[in-house]
Amino acid sequence: MDMASQESPLSGTSLSGTRVFRLAHWLSDSINTARLKLARRWKFEPKTIAYQGYGSTEWVRVLGRVVLASKPVPGSRADHAARNGTENVRGWRAFTSVPIPRSEVEIEVGGTVTKVKADRGGLVDIDIPVSLAPGWHTAILRSRDAEPAEASILVIAPDTKFGIVSDIDDTVMVTALPRPFLALWNTFVLSERARMATPGMAVLLDRLTVEHPDAPVIYLSTGPWNAAPTLARFLTRNMYPAGPLLLTDWGLTQDRWFRSGQEHKRRNLERLAAEFPHMRWLLIGDNGQHDEQIYSQFTQHNADKVAAIAIRQLSVSEAVFAGGHSEDGDHSASTVPWIYSPDGAGIARQLRELELL
Secondary structure, rough: OOOOOOOOOOOOOOOHHHHHHHHHHHHHEEEEEEHHHHHHOOOOOOEEEEEEEEOOOOEEEEEEEEEEEOOOOOOOOOHHHHHHOOOEEEEEHOOOOOEEOOOOEEEEEEOOOEEEOOOOOOEEEEEOOOOOOOOOEEEEEOOOOOOOOEEEEEEEOOOOOOEEEEEEEEEEEOOOOOHHHHHHHHHHOHHHHHEEEOOOHHHHHHHHHHHHOOOOOEEEEEEHHHHHHHHHHHHHHHHOOOOOEEEEOOOOOOOOOOOHHHHHHHHHHHHHHHHHHOEEEEEEOOOOEEEEEEEEHHHHHHHHHHHEEEEEEOHHHHHHHHOOOOOOOOOOOOOOOOOEEOOHHHHHHHHOOOOOO
């Protein structure tokens, strides 16, 4: 069924798998259109959200999103908190914004202006050729009727040989995500300042960046882009090193009923390996979900690109909340060192033995 045709998506006595999938997309788009109309009726305003990006001296990856969002009343407590970075919002509020699909976005970085279109979820994720010196730079994102937004971009030096990829949930932040009701509670109900940092992990990452000042820190998570501002504030508030967030979106994709969090992580690890072929990564995760399996599979084909794998072990209570945890695997045959510890201090001790700290 051609969605551009005049045929109703509900017509026909039987639907093939492809037609059902197209119908699901049509329903999803219809719901989002209804949400957009309702948001405009409630006086929501267009907003461009810019996320931290990264790149080399020859290109940068720019990330952002265009949404309709409520704006705090000028002079209100919420307005004051937003201006001063002291928000303490419930998780569900991050999901009240409505993505504006296929918005035109102008990106300015390093004197180069590029025009792109956001995807059906309002997301912009693009590589832009540009010549920049190593260090932090700023990209400006502009979309129609919205104030410009600035994104910090980390340009990695060509001679950088070491980097850090860290999971977020149950690695740097205690969330107990696998158990459905707790996941809903932590994601939608809990206020952001009630979320707890994992003991010792901020100190560990800070020490790593002191020891390796040029090393990028990239936070790779299956969390939704809606939560990016909340997660960024959490990392800053708990004194984690600054670094790009690589998140995903829930729901339909062009070829899947549901986005695969595992595939999202695998794809981005492979992308980082291709983008920085001379860099070795410290991969940090936990044993409550699939990090061990994902990192192990990545290492099988990219052992020369992995300095070590550090797995934060869940406590007994966290394992109960998370619905159990994986067993510590036998990695004696691996050419890459594996580290297991319940906290950042234990990981740090073992990293010292590997002369990575």
